Amino acid sequence: MTHAYQYHIGQTVVPYEITWCEGRETVGLRIDESMEMEVRAPMEATVSDVESVLDERKDWILEKLYGLGEQADTPRGKEFLSGEKLRYRGRQYRLRVVETGSQSPELSFDGDTFTLEVHRFDAPDDEVSVRRKREAVVDWYRGRSEEELPERAERFAPKLGAEGVSVGVGEPEGRWGEYKDGGVLLNWRLVLAPVRIQDYVAVHELAHASHDEHSASFWNAVGSLLPDYEDRREWLRINGNSLTV
Structure with a gap:
């Protein structure tokens, strides 16, 4: 029997599945090429027992799952002042x-510069002003993502036998996208990434309409449309932390 859970390392959410196995004596961890974690545990092991093992192997999990040693640093928190830069579709643009x-x-x-219009009370860098400005920036990104991401994804659907699959935008926890209940949900933060990365996540999730598992046939389907999908996946693994506001 298999059940899905989430393990938290600081603010990082790591989805994983536990499979309880007859005759097994130890808890084993595996992260496959799709960068998803699988746990195999003895029948008598509890979820608490499993999480104790995860705690002990926390560094290994981060290194395997996110390439911690290679991962780009999370950008410093912005104050949304003139001269800072905002990322959009893989490029950085000056903020005014x-x-x-x-x-x-x-x-x-305007295609070259971001302009943030504020009331004079929102001009300083105090906590409330920064929060209000960030909310405005996030609202803009979300609006653009809702316009752009489904449109890009829908171009690939017929080629993957996924006609009729709905494509929405949201914030799936700990994931860049997910296929669930006959629909695809893409993370709005992908609008910050290069379009080739947006396409990789869209194709990956749409391929799940025909393939439940990350099998050879699944990756063949992805590779038939994106022959360099491994490079795109690696980019996201290393640079994912930079896709934040």
Whole structure:
């Protein structure tokens, strides 16, 4: 029997599955090429027993799952002041902050520069002002992601036999995307990534419409559309931490 769980390492959420096996004496961990963790445990082991083993192997999990030694550092928290840069579709663009009569901060983009219109009370870098400005920036990204990500994904659906599969945008916990109940949900933060990475996640999830497991046939389906999918997957593994606001 198999059950799905989540293990937390700081703010990192690691989804995993436990399979209880007859005759097994120890807890074993495995992270396959899809970067998902599988746990095999003795029949008498409890979830608490398994998590104790995960605690002991925390460093190994991070190194295997996210390439901690290679992973790009998480960017320092932004204050959303003029001169900072915002990432969009794999490139970084300068941010310009201007004071207007706007009651709430509002972000716009002209293809070259981001402009954040703020009330004079939101111009400083105090905690409340930073929070309000960040909310405006996140709202803009979410709006763009809802326009762009499904459109990109839907181009691949017919080639994967996934016509009719709905594609939405949200924030699946600990994942860049997921296929569930006949639909694909893509993480809105992908709009910060290069479009080739957006396409990789979309194709990966759409392929699950025909393939439950990360089998050879699954990867053949992904590779038929994206022959360099391993490079794209590696980019995301190393640079995923940088896709944040």
